[in-house]
Amino acid sequence: MGYLLEVKNIVKRFGGLVAVDNVSLGVNPGEVVALLGDNGAGKSTLIKVISGVHSPEEGEILFDGKRVTIETPMDALSMGIETIYQDLALAENLNVYSNIFLGREITKKFAGFIPVLDHNYMHSEAQKVLDTLVIKIPSLRARIKSLSGGQRQAVAISRSLYWKARLLIMDEPTAALGVAQQSQVLELVESLKHRGIGIILISHTMFDVFKVADRIVVLRRGQKVADKKRSDTTPDEIVSYIVGADSVQ
Amino acid sequence: MSNENPYPTASLERPTAVSVLARNWALAFLILLFVVFSITGRGFFSLANFRNVFYQPTTFIFLAAAETFVIITGGIDLSVGFVMGLSSVMAASIMQTLAASGIPVAETLIVGSAVGLAISLIPGLVSGVLIARFRVPPFIATLGMWGITNGITLAICQGFPVTGVPNAAVNLGNGYLAYGFPGKQLTMFAWPAGVVDTQARQLIRIFPNALLLWILVILVLWLILNRTRFGQHTFAIGGNMEAAKRAGINVQRHLITIYVLSSFLAGLAGVYNVFQSGVGNFTPFYASYELFAIAAVVIGGASLMGGKGSLFGSVVGVLMLGVLENGLSISGVPSFYRFIAVGVILVFAVVIDQLFPDLF
Amino acid sequence: MTDRAKTAGPSATSSFIGRHWAALFLVLEVIVFCIVADGFFTLHTFQLVFIAGIPLFLLAVAETFVIITGGIDLSVGFIFGFGTVVSAKLIVAFQGLGLGDAEAILVGCLATLLIGIIPGYVNGWLVARLRVPPFIATYSMLSVSYGISEILVEGSQAGNLPYLATVVGTSYFAYFIPGRGLSFFSHERVTRGTDVISILPVMVVVVFVIILIFAFVLRNTRFGQHTYAIGGSSDAAVRSGISVKWHLERVYMISSFLATLAGILYTLQYAEGKADAGASYLLDSIVAVVIGGASLYGGVGTIGGTLIGALLLSVLETGLRVLGLPNFTIYVTVGVILIVAVLVDQFLPERTDSYR
Numbered sequence: 001m002g003y004l005l006e007v008k009n010i011v012k013r014f015g016g017l018v019a020v021d022n023v024s025l026g027v028n029p030g031e032v033v034a035l036l037g038d039n040g041a042g043k044s045t046l047i048k049v050i051s052g053v054h055s056p057e058e059g060e061i062l063f064d065g066k067r068v069t070i071e072t073p074m075d076a077l078s079m080g081i082e083t084i085y086q087d088l089a090l091a092e093n094l095n096v097y098s099n100i101f102l103g104r105e106i107t108k109k110f111a112g113f114i115p116v117l118d119h120n121y122m123h124s125e126a127q128k129v130l131d132t133l134v135i136k137i138p139s140l141r142a143r144i145k146s147l148s149g150g151q152r153q154a155v156a157i158s159r160s161l162y163w164k165a166r167l168l169i170m171d172e173p174t175a176a177l178g179v180a181q182q183s184q185v186l187e188l189v190e191s192l193k194h195r196g197i198g199i200i201l202i203s204h205t206m207f208d209v210f211k212v213a214d215r216i217v218v219l220r221r222g223q224k225v226a227d228k229k230r231s232d233t234t235p236d237e238i239v240s241y242i243v244g245a246d247s248v249q
Numbered sequence: 250m251s252n253e254n255p256y257p258t259a260s261l262e263r264p265t266a267v268s269v270l271a272r273n274w275a276l277a278f279l280i281l282l283f284v285v286f287s288i289t290g291r292g293f294f295s296l297a298n299f300r301n302v303f304y305q306p307t308t309f310i311f312l313a314a315a316e317t318f319v320i321i322t323g324g325i326d327l328s329v330g331f332v333m334g335l336s337s338v339m340a341a342s343i344m345q346t347l348a349a350s351g352i353p354v355a356e357t358l359i360v361g362s363a364v365g366l367a368i369s370l371i372p373g374l375v376s377g378v379l380i381a382r383f384r385v386p387p388f389i390a391t392l393g394m395w396g397i398t399n400g401i402t403l404a405i406c407q408g409f410p411v412t413g414v415p416n417a418a419v420n421l422g423n424g425y426l427a428y429g430f431p432g433k434q435l436t437m438f439a440w441p442a443g444v445v446d447t448q449a450r451q452l453i454r455i456f457p458n459a460l461l462l463w464i465l466v467i468l469v470l471w472l473i474l475n476r477t478r479f480g481q482h483t484f485a486i487g488g489n490m491e492a493a494k495r496a497g498i499n500v501q502r503h504l505i506t507i508y509v510l511s512s513f514l515a516g517l518a519g520v521y522n523v524f525q526s527g528v529g530n531f532t533p534f535y536a537s538y539e540l541f542a543i544a545a546v547v548i549g550g551a552s553l554m555g556g557k558g559s560l561f562g563s564v565v566g567v568l569m570l571g572v573l574e575n576g577l578s579i580s581g582v583p584s585f586y587r588f589i590a591v592g593v594i595l596v597f598a599v600v601i602d603q604l605f606p607d608l609f
Numbered sequence: 610m611t612d613r614a615k616t617a618g619p620s621a622t623s624s625f626i627g628r629h630w631a632a633l634f635l636v637l638e639v640i641v642f643c644i645v646a647d648g649f650f651t652l653h654t655f656q657l658v659f660i661a662g663i664p665l666f667l668l669a670v671a672e673t674f675v676i677i678t679g680g681i682d683l684s685v686g687f688i689f690g691f692g693t694v695v696s697a698k699l700i701v702a703f704q705g706l707g708l709g710d711a712e713a714i715l716v717g718c719l720a721t722l723l724i725g726i727i728p729g730y731v732n733g734w735l736v737a738r739l740r741v742p743p744f745i746a747t748y749s750m751l752s753v754s755y756g757i758s759e760i761l762v763e764g765s766q767a768g769n770l771p772y773l774a775t776v777v778g779t780s781y782f783a784y785f786i787p788g789r790g791l792s793f794f795s796h797e798r799v800t801r802g803t804d805v806i807s808i809l810p811v812m813v814v815v816v817f818v819i820i821l822i823f824a825f826v827l828r829n830t831r832f833g834q835h836t837y838a839i840g841g842s843s844d845a846a847v848r849s850g851i852s853v854k855w856h857l858e859r860v861y862m863i864s865s866f867l868a869t870l871a872g873i874l875y876t877l878q879y880a881e882g883k884a885d886a887g888a889s890y891l892l893d894s895i896v897a898v899v900i901g902g903a904s905l906y907g908g909v910g911t912i913g914g915t916l917i918g919a920l921l922l923s924v925l926e927t928g929l930r931v932l933g934l935p936n937f938t939i940y941v942t943v944g945v946i947l948i949v950a951v952l953v954d955q956f957l958p959e960r961t962d963s964y965r
Binding site for chain 3: 325379383384385386388389390392393394395396397399400401402403404537540543544547553583585586587588589590591592593595596599600603
Binding site: 053072073074083085088089090091092094098103104107110114115116117 | 830831834841842846848849850909
């Protein structure tokens with residue numbers, strides 16, 4: 001089966017700095033690829049290239065085997081590439097279903113021609129998606145402000161699910177969560193695998209990585225230094241790739 | 250953390266001509282203006298105009314200094330214009346009363362000034378407490394004081410400038426440190442004995458009092474800002490208030506002090522205003538002095554986000570705006586164009602600051 | 610992001626008071642003035658509150674949009690002045706070109722409205738594309754528009770407007786003359802001293818319709834939703850595909866549009882164009898918005914709340930005037946109210962989200 005998403009020879013520069021240096025990787029549907037690397041290794045930049053925030057200087061991106069150009073976040077979203085950032089990119093002042101529909105609100109016609117927000121529809125659709133997730137949220141009219149970390153993750157993930165995400169990029173999903181919530185989120189990730197969604201997971205937590213990842217890719221100083229199946233490697237080995245112990249003579 | 254900054258700062262780059270110019274653009278622009286206006290305006294580059302350029306803006310320099318401290322902490326003080334008016338009116342009223350009661354001139358001036366300065370501490374204290382203790386946003390707190398001080402000022406002066414100030418005040422405010430007359434000894438602060446008005450042209454005037462005053466004040470403030478712990482803490486709070494708190498800095502008390510300092514400097518501006526003009530002036534509410542001061546501070550390189558700013562820069566900012574207005578009017582340009590010029594330059598300043606973030 | 614446990618909430622009453630304190634204060638204010646001020650409790654005074662409040666209502670609504678996005682528009686007062694000057698000048702100009710009175714007024718006003726969008730576009734462009742802080746961008750615009758306005762009127766005022774202009778600006782929907790009955794839009798000539806009771810100023814109705822439209826947009830459309838989103842988290846908005854830059858430009862355009870409209874209405878009321886006519890409204894409009902529950906950090910606020918805040922101020926100023934109190938009392942009171950409003954917000958968390 002071909003890759004769901006494949007990036008080939010991506011190069012991204014900022015002024016004189018090469019943030020991503022000739023990186024290639026692929027993600028299969030239903031597979032979790034963990035993207036690891038120390039600070040400044042290029043992980044964030046790479047996923048921003050994939051999600052349309054940055055344009056690469058060189059390289060190509062293939063989705064479903066076809067060459068695509070992703071120049072804006074909207075391009076990525078319309079292809080089904082959704083990103084859940086570390087800060088979740090939720091509007092705290094809006095409620096749960098408004099966030100799920102943010103930027104793509106459903107409207108109905110008022111007086112025949114004026115498009116107005118269709119709150120009821122959005123509420124019920126949001127409810128349907130959230131019901132399929134492990135983490136429960138009592139009221140969808142509650143503002144994000146009043147939700148816990150795990151609930152916010154659930155909202156962010158629901159947003160991606162509703163829009164039929166095919167590839168989900170998750171940036172440090174368990175950071176700043178308590179232990180119980182961390183395992184809930186990891187359960188969520190597992191369940192997403194079963195839906196055939198490809199997932200790129202950025203994490204510093206080796207425990208998370210070895211729990212859910214199928215493959216592990218390590219970046220160092222913008223370059224890919226490892227691409228291994230989880231079963232073929234160990235945490236120690238991965239750490240040595242991250243810090244570069246293997247290249248020490 | 251996956252929060253790598255994709256835009257590494259270039260602060261360690263070798264300085265290029267462009268970046269140095271941009272860094273000190275306000276100063277460069279000021280010099281440029283000088284050159285341009287010397288050509289286009291007759292009389293620009295003369296001693297008389299020197300007064301207009303360098304020490305007419307004295308009150309604004311004080312206001313800008315006030316804003317500098319506040320803005321470095323990440324706040325803002327919208328009340329300085331009206332506190333200045335309050336002090337001006339208050340000081341003049343006291344002087345008027347004392348002079349009318351026959352109190353000697355020296356005491357009148359001193360007491361009046363002291364009262365004017367003292368009263369200026371109050372709005373700052375109130376704002377500071379609201380901001381530091383009650384977490385009212387500085388914009389709102391000082392906006393409220395803006396209205397309140399204006400109201401109180403108008404109540405005191407009933408909408409009229411306060412007169413009855415002894416002439417000595419004006420002489421002092423517009424006077425010089427020393428005067429020389431051919432054949433006579435040098436005298437301080439007053440004309441040499443025996444010199445009459447008709448001989449005024451031959452008078453040698455040395456060093457305007459106003460210039461002396463603001464140079465001294467700015468010097469002291471500069472020392473405070475750049476050489477003391479207090480100044481250091483000011484920058485720290487503006488840079489990262491949480492970090493400052495955790496480092497043990499008493500942020501609440503510091504902020505209150507900053508706003509008191511700000512309104513004190515505004516009070517100083519107001520009291521000097523009496524010495525400059527000879528009357529107590531309330532601030533007309535369309536005057537926007539505070540916005541002018543804030544503009545000067547931003548032009549001088551401060552960031553409204555806090556943590557960055559310099560007194561020297563603020564002074565340059567005031568002078569630049571002053572030269573702009575002065576030069577334009579001497580060159581025959583109608584005064585309302587100044588407003589347009591100030592607006593455009595301010596935006597320009599900020600845009601430059603975005604491009605070269607390490608100004609000053 | 611810790612779990613937020615629900616603490617034992619305050620009682621239903623204090624929660625109600627907390628959420629609606631501005632409206633309650635307004636009611637209280639009206640009652641107090643009715644008792645204390647002679648001549649307050651009349652139809653004339655009530656209508657005066659609304660007529661005098663027109664600039665404030667429009668400018669406060671303008672500020673509401675901008676403040677919800679987390680910005681501020683300091684130029685509204687002087688765009689108001691710009692609006693008065695441009696409309697006055699254009700109406701006279703069109704008359705000079707041969708248009709009849711009514712046409713000149715109509716075309717002049719429409720042209721002014723179109724021109725008035727430009728300062729807002731510039732503001733939005735500076736804020737969104739050049740990333741100039743809203744404070745600076747709109748302060749510059751304040752300065753620039755004041756300069757332009759004063760240059761246009763050569764330092765005095767613009768006048769010489771056709772009589773029809775003031776008729777439009779000061780007419781009422783209905784007039785009741787005791788003994789002669791009700792008439793609409795105009796009334797027959799009466800001898801001096803006859804009582805004419807004017808009902809429902811046309812200007813006020815027009816203004817309220819316009820405000821209702823904008824309130825509808827803010828509350829029920831995608832545009833409104835995105836306005837809140839940008840204020841709540843511009844990052845979230847960007848990543849959701851919302852074109853934040855485009856949106857901010859539109860928001861500042863709305864602001865200057867409403868400010869210009871307010872200026873045009875001023876011209877129609879007073880038959881003159883005055884560059885600094887709107888200078889005092891900036892403080893008031895921001896106070897109104899804050900009283901109405903908006904946060905200066907953005908993301909929160911409603912037009913309904915803003916209107917209550919604006920009414921609160923308008924009643925206050927009218928009431929104090931009826932009482933014969935001097936202007937300075939108003940300044941002091943407004944300043945105090947502003948601070949009280951903010952403090953109340955702090956201590957009653959049901960109202961808005963907390964300040965940082």
